[in-house]
Amino acid sequence: MGDILYYSDNKSNRNEKVLNRRFCIEFWLFLTYVIIKDKCNSLVGAEYQKTFANAAMGLCLKRSNHDYLYASDRMAHLMGNGALALIDARSGFGDLFNEDEIAFYRDEDELYRKIDYFRKNPEDRMAVAEKGWKKYHELFNERLIAQYITDLMFDEFDAKNYPWPTLAE
Numbered sequence: 001m002g003d004i005l006y007y008s009d010n011k012s013n014r015n016e017k018v019l020n021r022r023f024c025i026e027f028w029l030f031l032t033y034v035i036i037k038d039k040c041n042s043l044v045g046a047e048y049q050k051t052f053a054n055a056a057m058g059l060c061l062k063r064s065n066h067d068y069l070y071a072s073d074r075m076a077h078l079m080g081n082g083a084l085a086l087i088d089a090r091s092g093f094g095d096l097f098n099e100d101e102i103a104f105y106r107d108e109d110e111l112y113r114k115i116d117y118f119r120k121n122p123e124d125r126m127a128v129a130e131k132g133w134k135k136y137h138e139l140f141n142e143r144l145i146a147q148y149i150t151d152l153m154f155d156e157f158d159a160k161n162y163p164w165p166t167l168a169e
Contacts, residue, residue, distance in 0.1 A: 052077045057084035057103070057118055057125060059111075060091075068092040069165065079136040084118060084129040086111060096139060096164060101132040139163055 052058075058078040060071055069092045078085045079102075087093055089104040103118060105111040118125035144162070151157040 052083065053081045055081070055083045056122070057086060057115070057129070060085050060087040062088070062091070069096070076136070076140070079129075079132050082129055082133045084125050085132060086114060097132065097135055100128055101135045103128060 052074075055078065058074065060075045060078065062070065062072070071087070071091065071093070075085055075087065084103055086103045086105060089106045093102060094104060103114045105114055118128075148157075148162060151161070
């Protein structure tokens, strides 16, 4: 199993700053996958799934944290496979998840400390990841999502029926 997964489809400045020299010096031996997807280098299909399934934890980096509760599908792939997700606390996901379900960080130093801690304490990492996996499946399971879609389609929507904030009120 790889320690840390970072998968990105861009080389944004913010992500490059987080994956800076300090990160590489401190964690390079433990960073199993650093994959930058472009036209020539893409991870798809079974290999993509296998990569996420084998990750112990993953970085959920975004270009900015200005969009409340925005995350790419990589967060779903990480948490859906039981990996510990490391996500910026400014993302708003603290409204849906507790500190014992996701590894929130507030700055680079805290990110590095949490990676180091969870790398050295696999039992704690697995406990947080398992709670996150359970919560993610509780919040975003196929039945609840299907009900949400059909409620919207048939004008039967009631925001109280859903555990997440919604704009469709």
